[in-house]
Amino acid sequence: MDKTFIKGLVLLEAMARNDKGSGVSELAAQLLLNKSNVHRLLQALVHQGFARKNAETNRYELTMKMWELGSRIAGKLDVRLESLPFMKQLAEETRETVHLSILDGAEVLYIEKIDSPQPVRAYTTVGGRAPAQCVATGKALLAWADEEVLANVKNRLKAHTGKSIVRLGDLRRQLEEIRTTGYAINTGEWREQVVGAAAPIRDASGRVVAALGISGPAERLDLQALRQGGKRLIEATQAISLRLGYSRT
Incomplete structure (x- = not known):
């Protein structure tokens, strides 16, 4: 089983539950992952269009791509x-x-x-x-x-x-x-x-x-x-x- 893929799915679920966006440190603490892993996963989600970084809050939030797929x-x-x-x-x-x-x-x-x-x-x-x-x-x-x-x-x-x-x-x-x-x-x-x-x-x-x-x-x-x-x-x-x-x- 691909552990990185599983971590990415868990990260998606955590972000979906947070209406105000998510920070790297917050997600790392919540998911018991180190910050570098969380940052790499977030960058992959951004690259694929599933997430974006809010320039004003400096927090990550999901895009509508998940909604479109669902x-x-x-x-x-x-x-x-x-x-x-x-x-x-x-x-x-x-x-x-x-x-x-x-x-x-x-x-x-x-x-x-x-x-x-x-x-x-x-x-x-x-x-x-x-x-x-x-x-x-x-x-x-x-x-x-x-x-x-x-x-x-x-x-x-x-x-x-x-x-x-x-x-x-x-x-x-x-x-x-x-x-x-x-x-x-x-x-x-x-x-x-x-x-x-x-x-x-x-x-x-x-x-x-x-x-x-x-x-x-x-x-x-x-x-x-x-x-x-x-x-x-x-x-x-x-x-x-x-x-x-x-x-x-």
């Missing part, structure tokens, strides 16, 4: 709970697999799913991953992602099937279309015979935090069915977004 985690938990009723309804209506995804680097992470009751169906697993540019939920998330994310995806563009997107320009054109229609379609870019549609979910700040999708065998879901599914998904994701506090006004 809010993202809380938002992911909220979106799952708020999405479940709509996922169940979609599963009953479409009789296809319904899944909820978030973006993690250049991949989507499936955080919830409801399997199709049909014997031939699309398979995903909670905790499973897929290349974001190859699946509908991933493309719905990438359409509103920043350039740093797209740069990461660019380095991972490769053919998984004959329909996979392998050029960044082609991906950008698809993402532009997704922003226009409001939904994304996968025509067999990750698994040859598995297709799907998805739409984005926004939080109270308007940020896209997840995507809701349906998927199934290509023999059952043609392009028209996917487009109809996309429109139905927009209705569901807009309702979920409203429950998360999003307002279009």
